[in-house]
Amino acid sequence: MHKFSLVAVVAMALTVTAVVVPLRGQGNSANGGAACDRACLNGMVNSYLSALVAHDPMKVAIARTARFTENTSQLPIGEGLWLGATEAPKTFAIYVPDAGAHQVGFFGVMKEYDKPVMLALRLRVENAQITEIEHIIARGLNDAGMKNLVAPRGGLVSDVPAEQRVPRDQMLKIANSYYDAILQSNGKVAPFADDCVRHENGMQTTSNRTGANAPSGGGITSTSAMAKIGALGCADALDTRALSYITGIDLRRVNIADEEKGLAFGLSMFRHRGNVRVIKIMNVPGVDTMPMNFGPIDLQAAHIFKISGGRIHEIEAMGYMLPYMSRTGWEPSTPERGSARR
Helix, strand or coil: CCCCCCHHHHHHHHHCCCCCCECCCCCCCCCCCCCHHHHHHHHHHHHHHHHHHCCHHHCCCEEEEEEEEEEEECCCCCCCCCHHEEECCCEEEEEEEHHHHHEEEEEEEEEECEEEEEEEEEEEEEEEEEEEEEEEEEEECCCCHCCCCCCCCCCHCCCCHHHCCCCCHHHHHHHHHHHHHHCCCCCCCCEEEEEEEEEEEECCCCCCCCCCCCCCCCCCCCCCHHHHCCCCCHHHHHHCCCCCCEEEEEEEEEEECCCCCEEEEEEEEEECCCCCCEECCCCCCCCCCCEEECCCCEEEEEEEEEEEEEEEEEEEEEEEEEEECCCCCCCCCCCCCCCCCC
């Protein structure tokens, strides 16, 4: 598919330590074999997006052995969004660089065939080259969501004061606890701050004082009940059991965090068996049950969590629907089990 110089082939054959052969020369975001720091990782994202819109993988340093998936499908590099990207993110962009993990997570709103799409991107960078590429794309964004996708909320792009920063390992545990809180319908399982606000595909789903927006997955048909639940904060909304139709959250990969910005990046698969057709609602006056004509289906989701002072202050989520019991393309040969509602 791609041609390499004879010099590169001979060098690889003679080298005792395996090296990754690039599709092209060094990118402008990384320097030789030096470790890729925060600025380097963010720069690699920008270089990648520029190459994406140019429809030319040769414009960024991608390793010959790199793997690429888009919405769980493994594709040749140059396919998928590489074909239709018409505009790089301009005003909505959130970076989560993690030099220790050699990875960077990213959310951005860009255009595909001149229509807005939301992209969650994960890159692994080793030896100054991209070795893993993962796209999660939400298409068909609605007008209500687009209003919140003009620019990121301030907390998602601002530094955390030094005294409020949390060590990386603790950040990852806090982010992972969010999924457990959903499955247990218990807002105390995760350390939500009182000012926590959650968006999904741009739609504000908590602390919504002007009327709640249903998540992109839909399924909840009682709009008045949803308005009452959507006005609650992150913790109180979970306590209502409104998300109890989610029967599992597995294939979790919560391993990218940026202590400086206080951001953790998580990927997961939300399972909906379809066996929960009526939800018993708790702690919402005048609402005892809600119909749930939804599933079986999955939601491949990406989340960015703002963590400061040991608490979750903001959640930016995105995702799209898949057939039930889908896989991500990145899990081990044996699918993860056990991350299910009891």
